[in-house]
Amino acid sequence: MKLDKDIIKARLKDCLGLDSRASKIVVVGLGATGISVARFLMDLGFEFVVADSREHVVSEQLREELAAIEIVTGKFDEALFSQATHLIVSPGVALTEKAIAAAISKGVEVVGDIDLFVCSVNAPIIAITGSNGKSTVTTMVGEMASAAGIKVGVGGNLGIPALDLLKQPAELYVLELSSFQLERTRHLNALAATVLNVSADHLDRHTSVADYAEQKQRVFMGSEVMVINVDYPIVAAMQEQGRSTITFSIINKADFYIAENAGIEYLMHGEKPLLALSELPLEGRHNAANALAALALGVAAGFDEQAMCKVLKHFKGLEHRMQRVAEIGGVIWVNDSKATNIGACVAALQGYQHKVILIAGGDAKGADMNELVPAVKAKAKGVVIMGKDAALIEQAIDGCVPVYKAENMQQAVRIAASIAEVGESVLLSPACASLDQYKNYQDRGDKFVQAVLELIA
Known part of the structure; x- marks a missing residue:
């Protein structure tokens, strides 16, 4: 059942102290979540300011949609945040950001979209x-x-x-x-x-x-x-x-x-x-x-x-999550680009009964790559590494299996194709985030699929 707007506003006031008349609200972040928050507050008649640290984040269409709202881009304004009663902070923005941490220390309430x-x-x-x-x-x-x-x-x-x-x-x-x-x-x-x-x-x-x-x-x-x-x-x-x-x-x-x-x-x-x-x-x-x-x-x-x-x-799974891309010359190619951490990569490797060629690398986000070693030893025939923290992976698995270096996905796929034999699989399961080389994990997975399909052409 959809609630009446007045009921929602009363609940927001009771639960979170958000008052459409009295609260000074700053929505922090203009990604998908921040935009959803802005639309939600506009629909309820709240006044608020939107802030994003990126200079060129606002499209012409979005600026038109939020025409009645003040949008502040660039370095976060500590004074703006500290004078607010509530910061509604998008998940992509760390609470340790200097301006946010300063506001929190002064008693400004932090709210999330889930609240x-x-x-x-x-x-x-x-x-x-x-x-x-x-x-x-x-x-x-x-x-x-x-x-x-x-x-x-x-x-x-x-x-x-x-x-x-x-x-x-x-x-x-x-x-x-x-x-x-x-x-x-x-x-x-x-x-x-x-x-x-x-x-x-x-x-x-x-x-x-x-x-x-x-x-x-x-x-x-x-x-x-x-x-x-x-x-x-x-x-x-x-x-x-x-x-x-x-x-x-x-x-x-x-x-x-x-x-x-x-x-x-x-x-x-x-x-x-x-x-x-x-x-x-x-x-x-x-x-x-x-x-x-x-x-x-x-x-x-x-x-x-x-x-x-x-x-x-009948559940076929999701793209970029152990997605079977193709079988070429008896070799199965699997796109697990969503494996943005070590645990996901280890789980993917452990699911195999046979040896695989692993393609891994990217931004390790501070993780200890030594945690890959047991699964790589047990399941990988070789590892093709790429991306910002490739050296960390090489350092961790050196001596366990052969390691091959690639500059980009196309090269990684071609190296893997030269190693793989009939009955084996090539698995893209990077154990790392993608933003060092790609827009997101989907973009990375798409590039992998494209490179694999080029092997057929």
């Missing part, structure tokens, strides 16, 4: 976070809800910003949430929430893995059901006595787990086999974990198990 969203909906929320698998599980659960005949809004850190989901009425929201979104969220109260896993990531923004995990744990604030991956000790430790909890594991028995019967592995719920692992279209045991998480969240939301399994049997 605004939670105050504006009556429908239940399923909230999903983790280092890896968030988008896949979010999409799975969204498709399960649709299959159950539920009007569902799917977005957040994936695709549509949360506040833009309010344009269409929904009976349920399935949100992918990043650590940066959770860091500035005070209220969530989800019907069901999960931390899928935690591995070293974003250490350029978080002070430690423990700090990163602490932000992830905020997804459970007020949730009715906690869905916990007990394969990760740091996640298992998030369980709270007295809270309704559903566990899942691909290693040991849990509420949802994997078990073998007559030589066939099944996704299990309790003692009940739900789906043969071989019926999952997605490759890799990490995708089996994603399926278990989606099933657990669906059960928490009251979805029919048989219908959920039908969705999983």
Whole structure:
């Protein structure tokens, strides 16, 4: 049900102290989230200022849309921020930015887009976070809800910003949430929430893995059901006595787990086999974990198990996530460009029964590349490295497997093609962010696909 604007404004005032008449609001950041916040506030009749540190971020179309709003670009104005009552800070902007930190020290309130969203909906929320698998599980659960005949809004850190989901009425929201979104969220109260896993990531923004995990744990604030991956000790430790909890594991028995019967592995719920692992279209045991998480969240939301399994049997996965691109001369080429951290790369490698040629590299974001070593030793025939932190990868894996250096994706693909033999796979799973050489991970993945298809031409 869509709430009346006056009700939303009253809730914003009660929950966040945001007053359309009295509050001095600065929206910080004009990416997709910041634009969604600006549209939301404009629709409610709030007055505010928008600030972005980039000089040329505002398109002519956006400037026209925000014609009534003051937009300040360039270096953040410390005085502007400190004189505000509220900063609504986009997830892409660090709270340690000098002007923001100074404002916080003076008592200025920081609000995130998810707080605004939670105050504006009556429908239940399923909230999903983790280092890896968030988008896949979010999409799975969204498709399960649709299959159950539920009007569902799917977005957040994936695709549509949360506040833009309010344009269409929904009976349920399935949100992918990043650590940066959770860091500035005070209220969530989800019907069901999960931390899928935690591995070293974003250490350029978080002070430690423990700090990163602490932000992830905020997804459970007020949730009715906690869905916990007990394969990760740091996640298992998030369980709270007295809270309704559903566990899942691909290693040991849990509420949802994997078990073998007559030589066939099944996704299990309790003692009940739900789906043969071989019926999952997605490759890799990490995708089996994603399926278990989606099933657990669906059960928490009251979805029919048989219908959920039908969705999983036909789930084709997402682009740039273990995406099979082509088979050329008996070699399978796989695009896993979304593997922007070590944990994702390790999970991808561990899913293989045979040796692969790995293409890796980019911006390591402060991560320790030595964590790649066991998986590379066990699964890689060779590694083609590229990008800003290629030397860090080479230093870590030197002596484990042959290492080849490439200047760009086309060269990396050609080197991999010269090494790969029939029955092997070439896997782009960079273990790093992409912004050192590409617009984003999608651009990197597209360049890989293009280079692979050029091998056929």
